[in-house]
Amino acid sequence: MTTFTLRRQDALAWSGEHEWRKGQSYVRDLTGLSARPEGAATVLRGTAYGQEPYGVRxxxxxxxxxxxxxxxxxxxxxHCKHVAALLARAVEDRAAFTALPELSEVLEGLSVPELHRLIHRMLDRAPELEALLHASSARSARTGSARERIEAAFDAIRRTYNPEWDHEGEGPDTEAIDLVLEGADALLENLEALDSAWAAQVLDTYLAVLDEVEDTYDDDFDWGLDELQRRALVAVEHLLASGKLDEEARAEAIEAVQAEVASGRGNLEDEAFAEFVAALREEEWPGFLELLRGLMKGARYEHERQQYAGILYGLTADSLNDEEAEALLRASGDLGELLEFLLERGRAEDARRAVREAGQRAHFPELEPVFAARGQLPLLEDLAREALARPDVRRWLFERYAATGRKREAHALAREEVLARPGEAWLTAQREVSPNWEAEREGIVGRLWKQEAHTLTLMGLLLREGLAEDALRLAGERKNVPAAHLLTLAGQLDPGRAVPLIVRAAQLHIDGRSRGSYREAARILARLPGLVGREETAAQVRAVVARQPQLPALRDELRQAGLL
Structure with a gap:
């Protein structure tokens, strides 16, 4: 007898209304329905039939x-329609599910030969499970090294995983490898208690993962194992930094990290890599630096070249002469570091040229602390005035003027911007520094009123300034006033004048003709009862629906909002 319970609302909460509706046509055709207890839970299974049979759980x-x-x-x-169908059947017809015993009871009743035959048949149908079998096997765990089990698991992945059939892009199932790494992770957490022999064994486990990821990736398949690779690389770096490795294991770890860096899969910015670098001995530095220089010269992409140059500078800055340091800083693309280097040496004109050459990459708010530290903010302001064609530079210069009490300059800049490109941010800026805002506002309103393209900006200004009568007149003249502004205006008016604006805002959403827009229209109309009472609200809503007889979805939303 099946003992699970499932209410429609809980099933619907999982599937969502859209998939629930799509799944209804599959409900009656489900086959193989079963319910098996699994501890406190119940596992429901069945088969749905679409383009092919699909197993549903x-x-x-x-x-x-x-x-x-x-x-x-x-x-x-x-969250697909087939799962929705299974849940719908469970809600409607619990008796259709055959009650099965717990899996442990079934397995206990099988002899070893019967269990072997069963596993062979299961692997024939789902060969990707072979990797998990290798990693979970008691014999493998007793007699096979961690490396051997990892190699067996990866071998199964290479033989069974087809990226072309991975429609969701989840990558191979790495559960088998994760099982092996759980033991290595536990030892890594207690590294202080390990001797060098144990540390070498743990290292070999993670090196096996790096080796097998490299062997598995090819020109057509180079994704899905990155998290596994990152996990192993961080562990190798941590082991080397711990000082627990003997000389042979240490050399293997360094070689592995350098190979990952050379492959482009090494994360050169995380904490583990910094630990690795700090742990390198003096005699190990030349080979590592030579690798980075070779990667920088051979980089195919500019961002890669910049990353390698930045790391090289960070690692070697104390040993470089000025010419070498400047070359690396320029190659790194780090404008802030380059400017700090130049200004520290009193090379203001070179700093000016560097900002000009950087163009759009020069973010003035980020450069401000660099120039301020050297008393060179006037130079940065000069550069900003040269680059006033950039909106972000105009904004930065305005804020500099305002912060330093130069309101005349700030006002001139804001006024020029409002005349050319009126917008909320610059209107607010002009208001902050205006010597006579009310007089200026009148002129701005007059200019904007003449240009329908600025309706949105003008309506926003009128509403922020509390000019409700002017805003109401503008709403009467223009059809392109957004619903949000109509509702804000309605909130500033008495009910008699607010109601038509609310209905108009709802109508704008209805014209969007989507389920979401109908829902928003219903929420807007739900404001009416508090203004005019139920009876008049009902009349208003009936008038709206009468204009939209072909939209049953709108009626559904209005009913759910209690308006029909």
Whole structure:
């Protein structure tokens, strides 16, 4: 007898209304329905039939769906229409699910030969599970090294995983490798208690992962194992920095890290890499630096070349002459570091040229502290005045003027901007520094009123300034006033004048003709009862619906909002 419980609202909460509706046509055709207890939970299974048969599974616990999965191309997360169909059937017809005993009871009743035959048949149908079998096997765990088990798991992945069939882009199933690494991770957490022999064994486990990722990736398949690779690389770097490795293991670790850096998969900015660099001995530095220089020269992309140059500068700055240091800084693309270098040496004109050459890459707010530290903010302001064609530079210079009490210069800049490109930010800026804002505002309103393209800006200005009567007149003249502004204006008016604006705002959303826009229209109309009462609200809503007889979805939203 099936003992699970599942209410429609809980099933719907998992699937979502859209997939629930799509799944209804599959509900009656589901086959192989079963319910198996799994601790406090119940696992529901069935087969749905689309372009091909799809295996569907959902786990229910405490009356809620806690997980689900489908073998269809989009069912990995369990939110497809086939899962929705399974849940709908569970809600409507619990008796249709055959009650099965717990899996442990079934397995206990099998002899070893029967269990072997069963596993062979299962692997024939799902060969990708072979990797998990190798990693989980008691014999493998007893007699095979961690490297051997990792190699076996990767070998199974290479033989069974086809990236062309990975519709969701999840990559290979690495659970088998994760099982092996759990033991290595536990030892890594207690590294202080390990001797060099144990540390070398742990190292070999992570080196096996790096080796196998390299062997698995090829020209057509080079994704899906990056997190595994990163996990192993961080562990190798941490082991080397610990000082626990003997000389042979240390050399292997350094070689592995350098190989990962050379492949482009080494993260040169994380904490573990910094630990690795700090742990290098004096005699190990030349080879490592030579590697970075070679990578910088051979980089195919500018951002890669810049990264290598920046790291080289950070590692070697104390040993470089000025010419070498400047060359690396320019190659790194780090404008702030370059300017600090130049200004520290009193080379203001070179700094000026560097900012000009950087063009759009020169972000003045980020450069301000660099120039301020050397008393060179006037130079940066000069450069800003040369680059006033850039909006971000105009804004920075305005803020500099305002912060230093130069309101006349700030006002001139804001006024020029408002005349050329009126917008909320610059209107607010002009208001902050204006010597006579009310007089200026009148002129601005007059100019903007003449240009319909500036309706949005003008309406925003009128509403912010509390000029409700002018805003109401503008709304009457212009059809392109957004719904949000109409609602803001309605909030500043008495009910008699607010109601038409609310209905108009709702109508703008209805014209969008989407489920979401109908829902928003219903929320807007729900404001009316508080203004005019239920009876007049009902009349207003009936008038809206009468103009939209072909939109049943709108009626649904209005009913859910209690307006029909």
């Amino acid at each position: 959902a786990t229910v616990e405490g009356g809620e769906v806690v997980s689900a999965r489908c073998s269809c191309p989009v069912g990995g997360g369990g």
